[in-house]
Every structure is written in structure tokens, then in C-alpha cells.
Amino acid sequence: MPSIAIVSTSNPDFVTPLVTLYRSILINNLTNTFNFYVFTDHLTTENQLQLKRLELEYVNCAKINFLTVDEALFKGVVTDDRIIKSAYYRIYAANLLPKLDRILYLDCDLICTSSLEALWNTPLNGKIIAAVEDAGYVDRLAEMGVKAQHNFYFNSGVMLIDLKRWRENNMTEKVMTFIKRHPEKLQYHDQDALNAVLADKWYYLHPKYNMQSRLIRREQVHPLPPAELLAEEARQAPILIHYSGRSKPWLEFGVRPHPLRNEYWKYAPKMLRLTSNQHSNQQIS
Template identity: 30%
Template sequence: MFRDDTLHVVLATDDNYAEFVSVVIVSILHNNKQFESIHIHLLANGVCPENIEKLRRHLPTDKGVLHVYDISDLQQRLGIEVPNTIALSAYARLFMADILPYNLERVLYLDCDVVVSGNIQDFWTVPLGNNLIAGVRDTLPNSSAKNDVGLANDAEYLNSGVLLINLKLWREEKTRQKFVDFLYAHNGHVHHHDQGIINAVCNGRKYVVHPCYNLTSNFLSHPFQMLVKTNNPFYTAREVNEAKANPAIIHFTQGFYNRPWIANSNHPFKEVYLNFHRQTRWAEEPLRSDNRSFVVRILSWEFLNLPLWVYNTTQKIMSFILKIKKWHLK
């Protein structure tokens, strides 16, 4: 049964990302005291007992509950090999209808690389109706990305890192089986991985919300006109500016800005993340090293600080050099 005063959040992680999960939990509790109770449903792929206990201690006993579900059988559930370019646990969201308690009608799925920086009550209570998901338009898809998963150029395409899930309809319509069938039809290789699968299967039944509920890094790094040019449909300049000024959920996606848990990060909202991190059981953990290549660092700096033509020129030169190197290796 759905109750607007009880929040149900789903997170999927392996042991490597438990530290980030703690930041998400602390940020939710800090900015959403209006909820009577907050339930965190953790889809755990090999998370050690010590880290589970550390996460549990972040939740006040009078308000928060941590539910843990073992998904170490995720590869068996998929039944097919998928690219290892993202964590396998990301695919766990495809199986939420099977894993979570049957009485849950809707849940808010969050990636581990987010911070809930504001009140999400209005997002939690949107009228889903016959829609399968609700979320924010992605900033990455172009026509080829959509076409690769069978979508029209003007189809809605949501970022799957923050999704309100109509779990009741997912069960009734056997959406999980449709996800798996789609994955098999593409031999395990789907553009944008599980995000492409969800957008394809839920086509035509997506509720689009304000970008403040999933402010990805590209909203901050890319000029508005560039985003509009490569995304159709998209938001207005006013909506994007509102989201940047007052985000409810900040999503630290990989991009030209480095993520805030990386030493010397240049992300505009890194202090928001670090402030919540200091309140976790991982507060003493050092920031991680920047493992980007020298070329990627140069290109990122140019994109953020110089005219776009400089970045484009450097990118073309680098691509040409790589082609020459590959030719010599043959």
C-alpha cells in the first residue's frame, strides 16, 4: 500500500560502493524530516557484514529501517554475460519487482553516486497513473542512442540513476521478463546498459519530472544550447537554471567535472557531498586518486575553461594520433 508519509528508497551496491551508500542515506535523513518513516532497501552484492552494520547505524531506530536483500545471484538472474564497463549491481534494478516485498506499490530507486540535497516529497507523490516510471530526461542520448534500442528520435529518454518506479504495474505486466527478453534479443549488449533496457521497455509510459530531481553533471558543464541541440525533447532554460540553483538530488555522473570523492575535484557541488561524507562512518577514509588518463584530464580542462573550438581541435588531433598508433601496431 502506498503512503505519502512513508518513503521507500532502493539502492544497489557491491562492497566497493558501501561508503557512497552511507552518504546517500545521511543526505536523505537530513533533508527529508517530514516523512514519518524512511525505509532503505539495499540490494547487496557481496557487501560484507561489517559494512552492513555500519550502514544500519546511520538510521535512527525511531524513524529509519534498513532492509538488506542478497543479490549475489544476479549473474544467474540475468542468464547472459553483459559488458563489465559498469558494476554488475546496476542491473539489479531490473529485478526489483521480484526481490522487494509484494506490498510495495512504488519505490524510489537511487544510484549510489547521488546526494539528496533537498525535499523530495513532491517527487515521491507524483501521480504515476498508468506510467511505469518517472524521472528526469537524460543529457546524453542522441538519435543513434535512441535508435539503437528501438526508440524514435523524439521519444522520451530518462536517466535511470534516479527513478520513481510503479512497482505495482511492473508486477502486473511482468516487466521484469520484458527486461530480460530485451537483453537476450540484444545478446547482452544494450546501449547505455540497463538504462537503455528500461527506456525501451517503458517507452510511451514515462512521467517526466523537473530536472532538480536528478541534476547530472552535464547540466552543469555543458552550455544550455548544446544540451538542447543534442536532446529532443528537453527542458527550458528556466527549468535548467532552477535545477542548478536549487537541486533536490545531485547526481555526480562521470563527465568533465571530476567526482567529489576524488582528490582535487572541481565539481561545483563537491562541498555538499563532502559535508555529508563527514557525517558518515567512513568520515576518516581518504579521498580517492584521480585515475583518468592525461588526455582525458586535458580535454576536460579545455572543455570547461576554453572556447569550444579549442576542445574540438584537440579532440580531433588526439583521435588522429590514436589512429596512427593503431595503424603502426598492425
């Protein structure tokens, strides 16, 4: 069976959550092999060793690969205290991984609870990516002045990407052009740009593949009853739990505890728990 290709971006503050995510994937996918590609944002040698130890822990199941990105490509992009420049690195995945035709992009603040095989093998039916609707149910396309047949807006924390079709449609150039031309529209940074350019070009995934914090807390009800039924299914049996927003399992102070924080600690190695309070509240995305 071919390896599943997972792509993430990490800075030193997010190495421990990323190790935890990857461990959760490996523990719950024992019949698969994985190639993990990490776009590095000033990772130290020790940071990289933390991740490479997974190769020893899961011999013949995991391969960790590090890739560097030219920061100059993102000069002047919109950032803030939580969304940093390296959040944009994933836009260049098709360029940096020319031999791959499909990847699964995952944010660092996720854990996996079950098999990813069905997600990995999802037919995209001609679409460029597959993603889950953002649980804020915001009408961002209209707010950005983007005309689309469907006004659904996806969360970019989990994206199954057809790199071949991405390249054929020059998506890297199109997304970066939108970012440079419309910085005033990027309230949600590169996620807004991805949605603007990929409007009507993405496949709607079941929310169990990206169960976001708003969904977990039932903060909003989906305006479409069938979609709310899918949301309830996701709450009952999530496959990827996304600790989106400011409340992270590894943060002890300053935010309300996440309702599923204990799920994270099932997969965090004990040696890493000692450093859990050192992580910042930045988000890669």
C-alpha cells in the same frame, strides 16, 4: 504518514557514498520516515554495519533492509570496468519487494538537498515510472531501432517506480528479454534496455530531481528551449545532485574536480572521510 521506500544497489566500494546519500536524505526530510532497501553485492558484515548505524543515528526515522539477488539471473549481461553486474539488480525490484506498490530507486552517487515528499507523491498519470531526461540528450531510441511517439531518453539513476503497474505489465520479463536478445545494442547497459522497453511509458520529471554532471557543467544545451529553462531551474535549486560520470567527490586524483564536490562532504560523516580515497571509479549505474 506512510514511509518512503528507497531502493539502491551497493558493493563494498560504494558503501560510503551510499551512507552519505542516506544521511543527506534523513537530514533534509526530518518529518518523514524511510525504509531503505539495499540490494547487496558482496557486502561484508562491516559494510552492513556502516549502513545499520544510520538506524541509531536517526532513531524511528530510518530502517535499513538488505536483500540478496541471485547473480545467475544476470549471467552474460553486458558489463565494463565502470558498469558492473549488480547494476542490473534493480530490474528485479518488483519481484524482490512483493508487498510494495511504489519505490524510489536511487543510484549511490547522489546526494539529497531538500524534501523528497513532492517527488514521492508525484502522480504518474498511468505511466510505469517517472524519471529525468538524460543530460546527454542522446537519440538512443532511434539508434537502437526502437519506435516511439516521443524520442526522449531517461537517466536511470533516479526512478520513481509504480511496482503494481510494473508487475501487471510483466516489465521484469520484458526488460530481461531485451537484454538477452540485443546485447549489441546496450551501449549504456541496462539503462538502454529500460529505455527501449519503457519508451512512451515513463513520466517526464523536472531535472531538479536528477541534476546530472553534464547539466551542472553546462556541457550541452537542450535542443528544446523550454527544456533548457527547466535545466536552469535545476541548476539554481537542485533536489537530487547526481555525480554521474567519472568525476566523483571522493576521488582525489585522475579526474578533474567535480564543481559540487563540497556539497557531498557536507553530509559525509567525518569518520568516513578518512576512507574516501579507497573508493574505485566503478559505477553501479
